[in-house]
Amino acid sequence: xxxxxxxxxxxxxxxxxxxxxxxxxxxxxGVSGTGKVVGLLGPNGAGKSTLILTLLGFLRPSAGRAxxxxxxxxxxxxxxxxxxxxxxxxxxxxxxxxxxxxxxQMGELSGLPPEAALEQAHQVLFHVGLGEAxxxxxxxxxxxxxxxxKLAQAIVxxxxxxxxxxxxNGLDPAARRRMLKLIADMKxxxxxxxxxxxxxxxxxxxxxxEAVIMKDGAxxxxxxxEEERRSNRHFVELEVxxxxxxxxxxxxxxxxxxxxxxxxRWRIVLPPGVEVEAIWGLVERQNLLVRKLTHRRDSLExxxxxxxxxxxxxxxxxxxxxxxxxxxxx
Amino acid sequence: xxxxxxxxxxxxxxFTGRWTRFLVLPRYAWRRLYQQRLVLLLTILSFVWPxxxxxxxxxxxxxxxxQGLEEEFRQFIQVNGRFFSIFMYVQAGFAVFLxxxxxxxxxAPDLANNALPLYFSxxxxxxxxxxxxxxxxxxxxxxxxxxxxxxxxxxxVGLAGGSWLRANWSLGAGMFAGxxxxxxxxxxxxMASSAYVKWRVVxxxxxxxxxxxxxxxxxxxxxxxRVNWGHIIDPAWSVNQVWCALLGVEMPPGPGAGASxxxxxxxxxxxxxVIERKLRPVEVVS
Numbered sequence: 001x002x003x004x005x006x007x008x009x010x011x012x013x014x015x016x017x018x019x020x021x022x023x024x025x026x027x028x029x030g031v032s033g034t035g036k037v038v039g040l041l042g043p044n045g046a047g048k049s050t051l052i053l054t055l056l057g058f059l060r061p062s063a064g065r066a067x068x069x070x071x072x073x074x075x076x077x078x079x080x081x082x083x084x085x086x087x088x089x090x091x092x093x094x095x096x097x098x099x100x101x102x103x104x105q106m107g108e109l110s111g112l113p114p115e116a117a118l119e120q121a122h123q124v125l126f127h128v129g130l131g132e133a134x135x136x137x138x139x140x141x142x143x144x145x146x147x148x149x150k151l152a153q154a155i156v157x158x159x160x161x162x163x164x165x166x167x168x169n170g171l172d173p174a175a176r177r178r179m180l181k182l183i184a185d186m187k188x189x190x191x192x193x194x195x196x197x198x199x200x201x202x203x204x205x206x207x208x209x210e211a212v213i214m215k216d217g218a219x220x221x222x223x224x225x226e227e228e229r230r231s232n233r234h235f236v237e238l239e240v241x242x243x244x245x246x247x248x249x250x251x252x253x254x255x256x257x258x259x260x261x262x263x264x265r266w267r268i269v270l271p272p273g274v275e276v277e278a279i280w281g282l283v284e285r286q287n288l289l290v291r292k293l294t295h296r297r298d299s300l301e302x303x304x305x306x307x308x309x310x311x312x313x314x315x316x317x318x319x320x321x322x323x324x325x326x327x328x329x330x
Numbered sequence: 331x332x333x334x335x336x337x338x339x340x341x342x343x344x345f346t347g348r349w350t351r352f353l354v355l356p357r358y359a360w361r362r363l364y365q366q367r368l369v370l371l372l373t374i375l376s377f378v379w380p381x382x383x384x385x386x387x388x389x390x391x392x393x394x395x396x397q398g399l400e401e402e403f404r405q406f407i408q409v410n411g412r413f414f415s416i417f418m419y420v421q422a423g424f425a426v427f428l429x430x431x432x433x434x435x436x437x438a439p440d441l442a443n444n445a446l447p448l449y450f451s452x453x454x455x456x457x458x459x460x461x462x463x464x465x466x467x468x469x470x471x472x473x474x475x476x477x478x479x480x481x482x483x484x485x486x487v488g489l490a491g492g493s494w495l496r497a498n499w500s501l502g503a504g505m506f507a508g509x510x511x512x513x514x515x516x517x518x519x520x521m522a523s524s525a526y527v528k529w530r531v532v533x534x535x536x537x538x539x540x541x542x543x544x545x546x547x548x549x550x551x552x553x554x555x556r557v558n559w560g561h562i563i564d565p566a567w568s569v570n571q572v573w574c575a576l577l578g579v580e581m582p583p584g585p586g587a588g589a590s591x592x593x594x595x596x597x598x599x600x601x602x603x604v605i606e607r608k609l610r611p612v613e614v615v616s
Contacts, residue, residue, distance in 0.1 A: 056611075092444045094445050096439065108346070
């Protein structure tokens with residue numbers, strides 16, 4: 001099995017002028033060829049864009065090493081670039097070209113033969129919803145259309161890895177949904193790996209399998225969102241009326257553990273394979289009345305706020321968090 | 331099947347070689363260049379003088395047509411270094427305007443539209459991008475400079491015979507080398523000005539002004555300090571000195587061909603530095 005990470009960083013340091021922007025980052029993201037979406041989160045100035053630009057070979061590391069698809073970002077960038085697609089954050093296009101010509105040229109530059117590039121250009125423009133506007137000059141496109149054209153040029157050559165910098169910027173809700181669906185399709189149907197840089201937690205949460213949270217040029221959290229989603233299913237918030245003094249002792253009957261929070265409120269952790277229906281049965285046997293029962297959602301927002309230091313810990317969770325798929329990194 | 335019914339599939343076919351990719355940019359650029367009417371018109375106009383020169387060569391090689399002309403005039407109209415230098419001056423003028431008209435359109439829009447990250451995220455280095463753009467200009471200017479020049483040279487050889495070639499081969503080589511130097515300077519000036527200004531129209535004006543301003547400054551230095559080395563900073567003048575040396579024509583007073591070649595090398599180096607500093611996918615503010 002191919003276990004080459006999509007992105008591998010070893011003590012990566014990047015300086016811009018006299019300032020060190022990335023302070024020795026070490027991590028492994030995604031596995032090449034498996035169709036994973038990795039989100040890169042962080043406040044402004046965290047170093048997300050610097051990291052992406054370094055991975056693309058636009059910036060030179062001052063120390064350490066960065067590899068993309070197993071290829072060194074300094075020494076084998078030519079080969080790596082033919083296997084990646086990049087959608088920049090800002091407007092980037094050639095204004096006086098039609099979308100088809102623009103995509104064809106970009107495809108040919110990535111190594112597609114002219115006929116194949118033309119065919120792919122048409123296909124990808126229909127795929128992103130610009131089929132009817134493909135013979136229009138790019139400068140006449142709306143912001144949303146330009147975003148789609150940027151995505152189209154990033155995938156026209158069928159790359160193994162697509163790097164998307166703020167892909168939903170400036171999109172209306174419908175276009176945003178469409179963009180996120182396209183990203184999910186890239187992963188699910190085309191088997192592409194995607195690296196998304198965004199400050200929109202909901203976007204990352206919706207499409208990503210892994211999330212990396214950056215702060216002040218370091219990775220402060222690297223979590224496996226798939227595992228998070230799975231583990232969230234086992235956390236239950238329960239509120240009961242009646243004498244719940246025996247509940248703690250009774251919980252191991254179903255293999256669960258719980259912590260009372262007073263006034264009939266409980267936080268319960270269910271083991272894998274035990275469904276929430278078991279709680280209902282246990283509570284009934286204890287002659288208690290259920291006032292509230294919810295699965296707790298430990299959202300990416302909570303993980304992000306914790307990583308940023310705005311939240312000491314997720315409410316109800318014992319310190320420190322063992323649930324993060326990868327724990328802290330960097 | 332209609333393309334809109336096919337859906338998107340990742341490309342899984344063969345890829346082209348490195349050189350094929352390098353030629354993609356020039357191919358698209360040439361197509362766009364000659365879609366501009368002014369460029370096309372100027373290119374066509376620039377063939378008028380070579381056609382006249384071809385007529386002149388034909389005339390000088392047909393003695394019967396020159397019967398009745400004075401001996402002094404017959405001595406004057408000869409295909410020699412002076413003839414080719416005059417041909418080169420006129421074509422060099424056309425090349426200046428063509429470079430100023432077409433050159434900025436190659437680089438400035440890419441910089442103004444922030445397209446460089448798109449190019450450089452592909453297997454294309456900054457140097458290969460710059461070289462590809464340079465190739466476009468060199469190709470376009472070659473069409474109006476050394477190519478018609480060598481055609482004229484060939485015509486003369488064809489009409490005058492092998493003995494003329496043996497005696498004057500250096501004229502053809504000199505013209506070719508001289509034009510290449512001029513094309514290189516013009517192309518780099520056009521590229522550097524558009525990389526610096528990023529606005530196509532202004533970049534065109536700047537690349538024209540570059541030559542006029544430096545010529546003016548050079549003249550000022552000469553007259554203020556009462557010297558004749560001031561012209562060394564004028565690339566057009568320096569190129570002329572080099573041409574004169576290559577064609578064996580008498581040089582105007584001032585620094586010689588060697589010093590002029592050095593001055594041109596420094597100019598080229600400075601222009602390359604400007605281009606190198608400006609052609610970056612991201613601008614780093616330290």
